[in-house]
Amino acid sequence: MxxxxxxxxxxxxxxxxxxxxxxxxxxxxxxxxxxxLKMLKDRQEAEEVSQDSFLKVYKSxxxxxxxxxxxxxxxxVAFNTCLDRIKKNKRLQGVANIGEIDEQETTPLxxxxxxxxxxxxxxxxxxxxxxxxxxDGFLLTLYYFEEQSLEEIAKIIGITSNNVKIRLYRSRKKxxxxxxxxxxxxxxxxxxxxxx
Numbered sequence: 622m623x624x625x626x627x628x629x630x631x632x633x634x635x636x637x638x639x640x641x642x643x644x645x646x647x648x649x650x651x652x653x654x655x656x657x658l659k660m661l662k663d664r665q666e667a668e669e670v671s672q673d674s675f676l677k678v679y680k681s682x683x684x685x686x687x688x689x690x691x692x693x694x695x696x697x698v699a700f701n702t703c704l705d706r707i708k709k710n711k712r713l714q715g716v717a718n719i720g721e722i723d724e725q726e727t728t729p730l731x732x733x734x735x736x737x738x739x740x741x742x743x744x745x746x747x748x749x750x751x752x753x754x755x756x757d758g759f760l761l762t763l764y765y766f767e768e769q770s771l772e773e774i775a776k777i778i779g780i781t782s783n784n785v786k787i788r789l790y791r792s793r794k795k796x797x798x799x800x801x802x803x804x805x806x807x808x809x810x811x812x813x814x815x816x817x
Contacts, residue, residue, distance in 0.1 A: 627645065627648075627690075627691040627692075628687065628691070630642070630644050630645050631645070631682060631685065631691070634679075634682055635682060635683065642679055645678075645691075650671065650675075652695070652696075652767065653671045653674050653695060653696075654667055654668065654671045656696065656699055656700070656759055656762060656763070656767075657670045657671050657674070657699060657702075657703055659750070659755065659758040659759045659762050660700075660703040660704075660755035660756065660759050661703060661706060661755065662751065666706060666710075669706075670699070670702050670703055670706050671699070673702050673706075674695070674698050674699040674702045677698050677702060678694075678695060678698050681698075689773065689776050690773065693773045693776050693777055696763065696769070696773075697776060697777040697778070700778055703755070707755065745800065746796075746800070748803065749799040749800050749803055750762070750796065753795055753799070756778075756788075757788075757791075757792040757796075758792075760778075760785070760788055760792050761789070761792050761793070761796065763777065771785045771786060771789075
C-alpha cells in the first residue's frame with residue numbers, strides 16, 4: 622500500500638471527488654473485513670462493521686493528519702468500530718478455556734507442526750485463531766499476517782508498544798495452547814519418540 626497514492630486519493634476526496642474514495646475502499650476493504658471477522662467471528666456482522674468503518678473514515682477524513690500511515694488509521698477506526706459492536710451486542714464471544722503452558726511444552730508443539738502438511742498446518746492455525754478471543758486473533762493477524770510494526774499496532778488499539786509486546790506474547794501462548802489441544806496425539810507421540 623503506497624502512502625503517497627493514498628494521500629493523492631485523500632486530497633481528491635477532500636476536493637469533492639467521491640469516486641476517489643472508492644479507490645481507497647478497494648485498496649483496504651479486504652484488510653478491514655478480515656480484521657473485523659477476526660474480532661466478531663460472524664461474517665454478516667463483519668460485513669456491516671466494515672461498511673460502518675468506511676463510512677466513519679469518509680465522514681472523518683478531514684481529521685486524518687497523516688501522522689501515521691493511512692492503513693494504520695483505518696485499522697484503528699475498524700478496531701474501535703468492532704469494539705463498539707461487541708459492546709452493543711453484549712454477547713459473549715466463544716472464548717476458549719485455555720490453560721497456561723510452559724516453553725518446554727511449546728517446543729515439541731512447534732516441531733510437531735513440521736510433521737503436518739503445509740496446507741493442513743495453515744488450516745489448523747486458522748482454526749485455532751478463530752477460537753481465540755477477538756482481540757488476541759486481531760493482534761496476531763496484525764503482527765504476523767498484515768506485518769504491522771509494534772508502534773503501528775500501539776496506535777491502532779491505543780496502548781503502548783510495550784503493552785503490545787506483552788499482549789502478543791500472551792496471545793501466542795494461548796494459540797500454542799490451542800494448537801496443543803488440536804494436534805493429533807500421534808503426531809506429538811511421534812515427535813517425542815524421535816527425540817529419545
